[in-house]
Structures are given as C-alpha cells and as structure tokens.
Amino acid sequence: MRRLPYLTLLVAAVSLGIVLLGLANLAERAAQPPLADDGVRWRAMRHGLTAERIRPGSSAERAGVIRGDVLRAMIVEPPGGGPPEPLAVTKEWHVQYYLDEYARVGGQATYLVERYNPLGVSLGLWQAELRNIDPQPSRFWLEVYSAFVGSLYLLIGLTVFAKHEQARQSLHFFAICALSFIYLFWNASGAFTAFDTAILWADRSSLTLLCPTFLHFCATFPLRSAWLERHRRLTPAIYAPAAALILLEAVHLLFGRYSAWLLDLRSALDWLALLHFVAAFAAALGVVTVTFFQTETPLLKQQMKWMVVGLTLGILPWMAFYGAPVIAGVEPTSAMEAIAIGPTVFIPLAFGYAIVRYRLMDVDVIVRRSLTYALATFGIVMMFMLGVVKLADWVRETYPTAPPVTTTFLQVMVLSCGAILYAPFKNWLQERIDRIFYGARYDTRLGVADFGRAMATTTALPELLSAIAEKLSETVSVTDLAIFLPADAGDAASPESLRLVFAGGGLTAPTLPPRIRSGLAQVGPRGYLVDESGLAAGELAYYFPCVARGRLVAIIGLGKTTQRALLTSEDTELLRGLSPYIAVAIENSLLYERERARVEELARLKEFNENIIESINVGIIVIDRAGRLTTWNSAFEKLFAPLPEAAEGQPLEAVFDPDLVRTMRDIVGGYDWRVAEARTIYRCRARGRDGQSLTLNLTLLPLRSRAAPADGALICLEDITDRARLEEQLREADKLSSIGLLAAGVAHEVNTPLAGISSYTQMLLADCDEREPRRVILEKIRRQALRASDIVNNLLNFSRTGNSTFAPVSLCNLLDDTLQLLETHLRGTAIDIARRYDAGLAPIRGHAGKLQQVFMNLILNARDAMPHGGTLTIAARAQGNAIIIEVSDTGVGISPEVIHRIYDPFFTTKEVGRGTGLGLAVSYGIVQEHGGHIFVESAPGQGATFRVKLPAAAPAGPPPSNLTSAEKGELPAEAGSLRS
Numbered sequence: 001m002r003r004l005p006y007l008t009l010l011v012a013a014v015s016l017g018i019v020l021l022g023l024a025n026l027a028e029r030a031a032q033p034p035l036a037d038d039g040v041r042w043r044a045m046r047h048g049l050t051a052e053r054i055r056p057g058s059s060a061e062r063a064g065v066i067r068g069d070v071l072r073a074m075i076v077e078p079p080g081g082g083p084p085e086p087l088a089v090t091k092e093w094h095v096q097y098y099l100d101e102y103a104r105v106g107g108q109a110t111y112l113v114e115r116y117n118p119l120g121v122s123l124g125l126w127q128a129e130l131r132n133i134d135p136q137p138s139r140f141w142l143e144v145y146s147a148f149v150g151s152l153y154l155l156i157g158l159t160v161f162a163k164h165e166q167a168r169q170s171l172h173f174f175a176i177c178a179l180s181f182i183y184l185f186w187n188a189s190g191a192f193t194a195f196d197t198a199i200l201w202a203d204r205s206s207l208t209l210l211c212p213t214f215l216h217f218c219a220t221f222p223l224r225s226a227w228l229e230r231h232r233r234l235t236p237a238i239y240a241p242a243a244a245l246i247l248l249e250a251v252h253l254l255f256g257r258y259s260a261w262l263l264d265l266r267s268a269l270d271w272l273a274l275l276h277f278v279a280a281f282a283a284a285l286g287v288v289t290v291t292f293f294q295t296e297t298p299l300l301k302q303q304m305k306w307m308v309v310g311l312t313l314g315i316l317p318w319m320a321f322y323g324a325p326v327i328a329g330v331e332p333t334s335a336m337e338a339i340a341i342g343p344t345v346f347i348p349l350a351f352g353y354a355i356v357r358y359r360l361m362d363v364d365v366i367v368r369r370s371l372t373y374a375l376a377t378f379g380i381v382m383m384f385m386l387g388v389v390k391l392a393d394w395v396r397e398t399y400p401t402a403p404p405v406t407t408t409f410l411q412v413m414v415l416s417c418g419a420i421l422y423a424p425f426k427n428w429l430q431e432r433i434d435r436i437f438y439g440a441r442y443d444t445r446l447g448v449a450d451f452g453r454a455m456a457t458t459t460a461l462p463e464l465l466s467a468i469a470e471k472l473s474e475t476v477s478v479t480d481l482a483i484f485l486p487a488d489a490g491d492a493a494s495p496e497s498l499r500l501v502f503a504g505g506g507l508t509a510p511t512l513p514p515r516i517r518s519g520l521a522q523v524g525p526r527g528y529l530v531d532e533s534g535l536a537a538g539e540l541a542y543y544f545p546c547v548a549r550g551r552l553v554a555i556i557g558l559g560k561t562t563q564r565a566l567l568t569s570e571d572t573e574l575l576r577g578l579s580p581y582i583a584v585a586i587e588n589s590l591l592y593e594r595e596r597a598r599v600e601e602l603a604r605l606k607e608f609n610e611n612i613i614e615s616i617n618v619g620i621i622v623i624d625r626a627g628r629l630t631t632w633n634s635a636f637e638k639l640f641a642p643l644p645e646a647a648e649g650q651p652l653e654a655v656f657d658p659d660l661v662r663t664m665r666d667i668v669g670g671y672d673w674r675v676a677e678a679r680t681i682y683r684c685r686a687r688g689r690d691g692q693s694l695t696l697n698l699t700l701l702p703l704r705s706r707a708a709p710a711d712g713a714l715i716c717l718e719d720i721t722d723r724a725r726l727e728e729q730l731r732e733a734d735k736l737s738s739i740g741l742l743a744a745g746v747a748h749e750v751n752t753p754l755a756g757i758s759s760y761t762q763m764l765l766a767d768c769d770e771r772e773p774r775r776v777i778l779e780k781i782r783r784q785a786l787r788a789s790d791i792v793n794n795l796l797n798f799s800r801t802g803n804s805t806f807a808p809v810s811l812c813n814l815l816d817d818t819l820q821l822l823e824t825h826l827r828g829t830a831i832d833i834a835r836r837y838d839a840g841l842a843p844i845r846g847h848a849g850k851l852q853q854v855f856m857n858l859i860l861n862a863r864d865a866m867p868h869g870g871t872l873t874i875a876a877r878a879q880g881n882a883i884i885i886e887v888s889d890t891g892v893g894i895s896p897e898v899i900h901r902i903y904d905p906f907f908t909t910k911e912v913g914r915g916t917g918l919g920l921a922v923s924y925g926i927v928q929e930h931g932g933h934i935f936v937e938s939a940p941g942q943g944a945t946f947r948v949k950l951p952a953a954a955p956a957g958p959p960p961s962n963l964t965s966a967e968k969g970e971l972p973a974e975a976g977s978l979r980s
Contacts, residue, residue: 011161011174015154018178022185025199026147032189034135036099036107040065041331042092047116048072049089063128065113071095072125075110076102086112093266100190105135142334143187149341150184153177156348172217177348179213182206184341201253205246208273211280212238218284241276245269278323281315314347376426451475451578455585459592465502468582472558476571479505480559482540484512485586486552498555507540510557516543520552528576534559535566542567544575546583553583619717622703625672627652630712639688639696639719659933659949660686666936668700668713669900675702675713679900682921683724685928693931695724750788758785806930808843808953809851811876811883818855819874825860830869838877845953850926857919858887858946864910865891865944882932883952888945894938902936 039058042049048070054061073086076098087098103109111128157177161170188200216238252265322340325332332340395406451471458464469481483502498517503510519529523545534541540557547553556579560566567575613620619636623629628649637643640655647654652661667679681698688694696717703712761782768775819826819833826833862872870890877884894902901907903924927934931951938944 007171011158011171014178015158018182018185019154021199022147022150022181025186025189025195026143028191028196029143029187029189030140032191034105034138035096035190036103036105036133037136038065038095038099038109038111038130038133040095042071042095044090044092047120048114049092049095059130059133060111060128063111063130065111065128066115068116069128070114070116071111072114073112074098074102075112075127078102084110099133103130103133105133107133109133139334142338145338146187146341147185149344150181153180153184153348157181172213172220173348176210176214176217179206179210180344180348183210197253201249204249204273207277208242208245208249209239211277212242215280215284215287218287245272245276274323274326278319285312285315314344317343376422376429452581455581459589461501461586461589461593464585464589468556468585469502469504472556472575472578473504476558476567476575477561477563478558478567479562480507480540481505482507482510482557484555484557505559507559510540512543512555512557520545520555528572538564542572542575544579546579546586548580548583548587551587553587556582619719621655621715621717622712623652623673623715624712625674627673629655636717639694639717641689657686659935660684662935663933664698664700664715667900667903669896673713674711675700677702681903683720683925683928685931693721694719695721695928754785754788758782761785806845806847809846809848810841810843811851811885811950812837812841814848814852815855815874815876815885818852818859821852822856822859826863826872829863829866831863831866832869832871834871834873836873836875836877841876841878841883842952844883844930844950846930846950851930854923854926854948855885855887857923858948861919862887862889862891862944865889865893867891870943878952879949881952882949885948885950886945887948888943890943893940893942894936894944895940899936899938 037058038060039055040051040060041053043052044050051060051065051067051069051071054065054067071089073088074095075084075086077084087094089095089098099109109130111130112125113128114125115123117123154177157174160177161174182202183206186199186203186206188203189196216235219238248265248269252269318340320340321336322332325336395410399406455464455467455471458467465483469483472481473479481502481504482500484498485501487497487499498512500510513531513533516529516531523529528545529543531541531543538560540559542558544556544558545552545554546556556575558567558575613633614635616633617635619633619639621629621632621636628651629643629647631648632643643655652664656664663681663684667681668675679700681696684696684698686694686696697720699716699718701714701716703714761778765775765778765782768778815835815837859872859874866872866889873886873888875884875886875888877886898907898909902920904921907921924934927948927950933949935947935949936944937947
C-alpha cells in the first residue's frame with residue numbers, strides 16, 4: 001500500500017492543528033490564576049471526609065487542623081451578601097469546588113471539623129478559621145516538561161511517517177504518537193470554558209484511545225498475530241472498552257454539573273481509565289514478548305527483542321513511579337510524575353526505528369543514548385532543584401536580612417554549575433552504560449576505535465607503520481613485531497618479493513621463514529600462520545596476511561606477549577579482523593605516495609616549461625577566443641610596462657594601441673580571435689616602456705588544445721628595432737655605393753662634354769662683341785649647360801645618405817605632385833578625381849619620396865579596381881595629433897576571404913604580369929616606419945577605402961616645399977631644350 005498525496009496532507013494538517021491547539025491551551029494555562037488550596041489531602045473514610053495529610057505551613061495547619069480530623073461542613077459567605085451558610089461536605093471534590101467558588105486565593109473560610117480520640121470516640125465539633133488561603137503549588141514546570149516529552153512523540157511519529165513508504169504501518173504509528181502528544185501536551189486550565197472543557201475531554205479520551213491503538217499495533221507489527229489473523233472480527237472488540245470510557249467521559253463532562261450522582265462517578269472513571277491503561281500496555285508487552293519467542297527469523301527475532309526492551313524501559317518506570325503508587329493509594333509527587341513520563345519516549349523510539357528499517361543496532365544505539373541523555377538530564381535537574389531549594393532555605397535561615405538578589409545570584413551560580421557539569425556527567429554515564437551493555441567487549445571496541453583513529457592520523461608510510469605497530473602492541477601486549485611489504489609497491493606481493501620495512505621490540509633483522517613463505521599461497525585472506533620454531537625460540541611466531549581487494553598487501557609478524565605467553569583466541573580473532581583494514585590503510589598510503597610523486601613530477605615539468613618560456617627572448621602573450629589576456633612572459637614585460645595581476649582577463653586594448661589591435665583584427669578575420677594558421681605582421685611600430693619606439697615582428701599563432709583545435713591565439717612579439725636600424729644602415733650604404741657608381745659614370749659621360757660646351761661657349765663669348773646678335777644665342781647655350789650641370793649635381797645629392805632623414809613634409813603638396821606624376825596613367829580611364837583637403841593642415845615629419853611611393857601605390861591600385869571608370873577621392877584631414885589621408889574608390893571592392901592577406905608580400909589578385917604583390921607590403925612597411933598605421937574598409941561591389949594615419953609634426957615655421965624646382969620639372973621662362 002503506497003502512500004497517497006492526500007494522506008500526507010491529512011497528516012500535516014492534523015499535526016499542525018493539534019500543535020496550534022496545544023500551544024493555545026498552554027498559553028491559557030500560563031495565564032490562568034492559581035486555584036485556592038487549604039493544604040490538606042482529604043480522603044473519604046469510615047467517619048467521613050478525613051484529613052490524611054497536611055502540608056506544613058498551609059492555611060489549614062495554621063487554623064489548627066490535624067491529621068485525622070473529619071470535615072463535616074464549610075461555612076462560607078454568599079457572594080451576594082447575607083449571613084454565613086453551612087455547606088455539607090461529603091465528597092473530595094466538594095472542598096475544591098467550594099474553595100474556588102466562595103473563598104478563592106487570599107480569602108477566608110470556616111471549616112466545621114469533628115475530632116476523634118485514638119479510641120474512635122468523637123470529641124465534638126469545632127470551627128477552624130482558615131485565613132489568607134494559599135494558592136495551590138505550581139505544577140506548570142511539570143506541564144512544560146510533559147509538553148516537551150509529548151513534542152518528542154509527535155516528532156518521532158512525523159519522522160517515521162516521512163521515511164517509511166508503507167502507509168498503513170506508518171499511519172498507525174503516527175496515530176499512536178499523535179494521541180500521546182495530545183495526552184501529554186494538552187491539559188485543562190480550570191477555567192471551565194467551552195474550549196477548556198473540550199481540551200479536558202480530548203486529554204482524557206486520548207489516553208483512553210491510545211491503549212487499544214497501541215495494543216492493535218503490537219498485534220500486527222511486524223507480523224500479524226496468528227490468533228488475530230484467525231479472529232479478524234474480534235479486532236473491533238479491542239476498541240470497545242475505550243469507546244465506552246470515552247462516552248462516559250463525555251456524559252460526565254456535559255451533564256455532571258446537573259447531577260451529583262454523575263459527579264460522584266469521577267473517582268470511578270479515573271480508576272477505570274488507570275486499569276484500562278495498565279491492562280492494555282501489559283497485554284501489548286505480552287503480545288510483543290510472545291511474538292519474540294515465536295519468531296524464527298534471526299533478523300525479526302532481534303527486532304522483536306529490542307521492541308520488548310523499548311517497551312519495558314518505557315512501561316516499568318511509569319508503573320514504578322506512577323501506576324503502583326496510585327493503585328496503592330499514595331499520591332505521586334511532581335518529581336515522581338516527571339520520572340514516570342520521561343522514559344516512555346523509549347517506546348516510540350524503539351518502535352519507530354523498527355518500522356523504518358531493520359538495522360536494529362541503530363535502535364540499540366538510540367536506546368542507549370536516549371537513556372544516557374534522560375538520566376543525565378534528570379540527574380542535573382534534580383541536583384539543580386535540590387541545590388536551589390536547599391540553598392534558598394539556608395540563606396533565609398542563616399541570613400534573614402539578606403536581600404533577595406543574593407539568593408537569585410546564588411541560584412544562577414548553581415544553574416551555571418549544572419550546565420558546566422552536564423557534559424562530563426553525560427559522558428561518564430555513557431561510559432558506564434556502554435560498559436554494562438558491551439561487558440568484556442567494551443575495552444576491545446575502544447581499542448579498535450583507537451586503532452582506526454591512529455591509522456587515520458597520517459598518510460606517510462613510515463609514520464603509518466609506526467602507528468600500526470604501536471597500537472597493535474598496546475592491543476595484544478606484544479613488543480616483537482615486524483611488517484613485510486612487497487619490493488615493488490605497484491604490484492601484488494608474492495612470497496618471494498616480500499621485504500622487511502619495519503621491526504619493533506628487540507628484533508634486529510627478522511626474515512620470513514621458508515615454510516611461512518610457502519604457506520602464504522594456501523592460507524585464506526582471513527587466516528594466519530604459526531611458526532612453531534619461532535615459538536620455541538621466542539622470535540616471530542604469528543604471521544597475519546593483510547589482503548585488500550584480493551591482493552596481498554603486507555604480512556604482519558608477531559612474537560609472544562610481554563609476559564612471554566601465547567596469543568589467545570580472542571587476540572588472534574581481533575588481529576584477523578584488523579588485518580583487512582591495515583591492508584587498506586597501507587595500500588592507501590602507498591597510493592598516496594605514488595600520487596604525491598606524480599604531483600611533484602608534474603610540478604617539476606610545469607616549472608621546467610615555465611622556465612623555457614621565461615628564457616625565450618621573444619615576448620609572448622596568450623589570449624582566449626574573446627581576446628582577453630590569459631598569460632604572458634617576462635620578455636613581454638621588458639618590452640612594455642610590467643602588467644599587474646589584475647591585467648589577466650583584460651582585453652588587448654588594455655595593453656596595445658587600439659590601432660594596432662585593429663590591424664591584428666583585420667589580419668585574423670572572423671568574429672573572434674581563433675587563428676586557423678600563423679599570421680605575421682612585419683615591421684610593426686609600437687610604443688614600449690618609457691615611450692620608446694619599437695619595431696616588432698608580430699606573429700599570431702593558433703592556440704591548440706586537446707579539447708579544441710583552436711581555442712585562442714598565441715602572440716609572439718620579436719623586437720627587431722636594432723636589426724631594422726642595422727638593415728637601414730646597410731641599405732643606405734648599398735644605395736650610396738650604387739649612387740656613387742652612377743654618379744661617377746654620369747660625371748664621366750656628361751660632365752666632359754658639358755665642360756667642352758661651356759669652354760667653347762666662353763671662348764666664343766670672349767671673341768664676340770656685345771652688340772652682335774650671336775651673343776644672345778651663346779648666352780642661352782651657356783645657361784643650358786649650367787642647367788645640365790645642376791641636374792648632375794642634383795643626382796649626386798640624391799645619392800647622399802642625408803636624404804633619408806625625416807623632414808617636415810606638406811601632405812597636400814605631396815598629394816598634388818603625386819597626381820601630377822600619374823597624370824598620364826590616369827588619362828583616358830574615365831575616372832573622376834576629387835580632392836578634399838582641410839585648410840591649414842599641419843606638416844608631418846617624414847621622407848617625401850617614400851610617402852609619395854605609398855600614395856602612388858594606393859592611387860594605382862584604385863585605378864586598377866575601376867576598369868570601367870568611377871570616382872577616386874583623395875582626402876586629408878586632421879584628427880587630434882595625427883593627419884588622416886584617405887584614398888577611396890568606387891570599384892569592385894575586396895572580398896572578406898582575402899582582405900586579411902593584402903599586406904602579405906607577393907600576394908596579388910591581379911592578372912599575371914600586371915602586379916608583383918609588393919606594392920601594399922612595401923607601403924605598409926613605409927607607413928610603419930613613419931610611426932603610423934594603415935587601415936582598409938571594403939565590401940564586394942562597394943569599393944574600398946584605404947586610410948593612412950600619420951603623426952603630425954610640431955609647428956616650427958611656414959610649411960616647406962617638398963620638391964625643388966628641378967625635381968618638379970619647372971624651367972625658367974627663357975629655358976629651352978638642349979639639342980645634340
């Protein structure tokens with residue numbers, strides 16, 4: 001029978017309802033004023049209502065009432081005034097009723113008392129004047145204690161219901177716990193309201209209904225009683241007496257105020273309820289005991305055993321401290337009631353764990369621990385109560401004038417002492433109970449537990465073997481002990497591979513005897529071997545194999561005890577039981593040693609790899625696919641500023657110039673930083689530490705892992721600043737050499753005829769008169785010869801290294817000169833040229849010839865991209881401290897597949913014979929040499945825009961001219977052409 005959802009909701013609703021009603025009832029009891037009490041225990045006897053016991057110091061004792069006096073009537077004043085009226089008193093409840101109705105706490109009443117002599121002869125009637133009637137002694141602490149015990153019942157019932165899947169048994173058990181909760185938690189307050197009357201009826205009915213419910217449960221769990229199985233129709237008969245008692249309780253509460261006869265039934269109903277309770281629980285104990293003896297299954301038999309123990313521990317204290325005194329006519333004190341109620345919690349504990357699972361040792365532990373806590377709590381509470389009461393009495397008697405705060409302070413001190421002593425007292429009780437329960441096995445269990453803790457304290461093999469030897473010596477009182485392990489810890493031990501690793505006591509170098517080595521193959525994992533020769537010689541004699549997961553891990557050899565006696569059967573059994581755990585501990589230690597060696601090896605490899613990375617003189621940084629920094633080496637920090645630890649996870653823009661990052665993005669392509677193949681940016685300009693200019697070869701390599709083919713990029717930065725400077729010097733030297741040879745040839749070929757022309761012209765001019773017409777022609781010849789000489793001189797000046805230095809350059813003039821030089825290349829192409837120069841652009845520092853080469857390459861590429869004509873736009877504008885030159889066309893554009901390769905040397909998309917693939921590569925290098933950047937924006941069919949960003953020069957005067965008049969091709973107005 002599986003649990004249904006509505007059943008769980010019903011249990012939850014019932015639990016919440018009875019708890020809320022119980023709390024409301026407890027609050028009402030706490031606020032209810034105390035009832036009046038004369039301090040006399042009246043009992044109906046032969047002469048009448050007789051004083052059986054009188055509380056010292058009570059109002060009745062002060063009035064002179066003594067034990068044996070018979071109360072005939074109570075003289076009270078009516079509430080509405082008038083003369084006092086005598087009220088006959090014949091029943092015990094009459095006294096309490098009249099006191100609460102007419103006298104109340106602090107009031108007064110007059111008892112009409114008849115006294116008898118020891119012979120039973122009446123001495124007459126007399127009046128006892130009760131003044132300042134006392135309240136009843138408070139029992140609220142007992143009610144709170146009872147409520148606590150009831151809460152434990154309900155908590156156990158809910159736990160069992162939540163853990164057990166069978167609805168019938170768990171619901172039946174929950175009903176028992178809920179009824180117990182109502183009986184222990186609910187109690188009448190004495191207000192006699194409708195709520196209080198319902199609480200009183202439920203309180204009495206719950207105890208009545210609890211008896212057959214518990215008896216029925218014992219008869220059906222864990223196996224249904226054979227007699228009840230044969231007489232299923234008699235099951236309702238178990239509940240019949242309870243139903244009758246509940247009905248009588250309802251009649252008594254509803255109609256008792258109208259009938260004195262019904263009120264007199266109170267005593268009879270209490271006796272019937274008590275007898276019903278005793279009979280039901282005695283029957284339940286009998287049923288459980290009979291089931292225990294009839295059960296043949298060992299597991300169920302052990303289960304029933306602990307159910308009998310739990311029931312006995314709960315019933316016997318109740319009978320001893322409450323049931324028996326009531327039956328004997330003795331009124332139990334509050335302490336006796338507390339002792340009777342507390343141990344009853346063993347009943348649901350034992351039964352609850354029996355329902356949830358058959359792990360009966362858990363029930364054993366719960367019972368023993370519950371008994372310990374109950375006895376410890378009871379002992380501390382009794383000690384505290386007695387200490388507080390006695391201490392308060394002693395202070396009042398010894399120091400009558402002491403202020404009340406002194407008594408309160410001392411009581412707090414006693415309470416603090418009780419709290420401090422609780423834990424040691426509880427531990428001491430636990431040890432005593434465990435010794436009683438386990439008997440001779442207690443010390444063995446302590447030894448095993450201590451042995452387990454010793455093995456768990458260390459993982460190092462030498463310390464572990466030492467701890468094992470020490471604990472074994474303490475457990476079996478042996479000093480001569482040796483432990484043998486395999487020579488190769490990674491394999492299973494064979495008899496031939498065993499070696500000595502530990503020897504204790506007086507042993508020097510013990511060895512395994514050949515007979516023991518050969519016998520290891522036949523002995524089982526839980527067996528052991530005895531060497532008789534070792535016994536005779538007083539050496540190692542007992543050998544216990546330690547086997548874990550079918551592998552022989554170690555051999556433990558032991559000699560005689562410290563008294564030179566043989567090991568007992570208990571000792572050998574204990575050692576056989578410990579050997580598997582020792583094997584596991586040693587195997588774990590060996591495994592730990594291997595893993596630690598492996599971790600150290602990995603740490604060494606990691607350090608070795610890091611040392612390699614740090615030793616490389618190339619800056620290295622690693623980025624993930626999102627472009628965030630993950631790691632870098634010290635060579636990178638030497639090139640740039642040292643990065644803080646917080647730089648990890650930052651984007652590349654936090655380290656590099658955004659323009660350089662954009663260039664790298666153009667080369668990588670795609671939407672992230674995953675690089676499929678190596679990409680290199682040659683002669684990249686960047687700013688290093690302290691603002692120094694660097695020339696770098698920047699290579700992006702794919703970062704591969706086993707999980708993903710490309711999961712980021714590895715950026716290598718090679719500093720070629722010094723190399724680039726040396727290469728530039730070599731180029732200049734080579735250029736000077738070539739120009740020198742060319743200049744020498746030109747001087748030889750040109751200057752010689754020019755010198756002859758100039759000499760002959762001067763000779764003719766010397767012979768010619770000033771007025772002759774020929775003189776004008778000779779002057780023109782002389783000037784043209786001088787002009788030719790200037791051309792040769794300019795060629796020589798170009799060959800000088802000084803021309804490679806940077807100088808102020810006007811970009812607008814340079815762009816116009818470039819267009820003028822390319823006029824013949826653009827003529828007839830149907831291309832419209834648009835110039836857009838900002839006024840007042842600052843000059844830049846650079847090499848005019850090299851920059852002109854860059855713009856020529858860009859303009860010619862734009863011409864080739866517009867074979868059918870279009871618009872070529874050349875713009876120059878200022879942007880901060882930089883000058884932006886844009887060359888845009890309306891041609892075919894560049895596809896995304898090749899745009900990241902346009903700066904690669906020898907890469908071209910033109911037809912064979914129309915391009916070398918070096919134009920943009922050279923242009924990129926020249927721009928980088930000038931400390932600038934070049935960008936491209938293009939889409940197929942939408943043209944392309946190349947944007948060159950160069951740093952502006954500081955203003956130092958009027959913009960200079962870039963080219964001399966000879967370089968521009970300008971001639972004087974009268975200049976002509978030379979003819980050969």
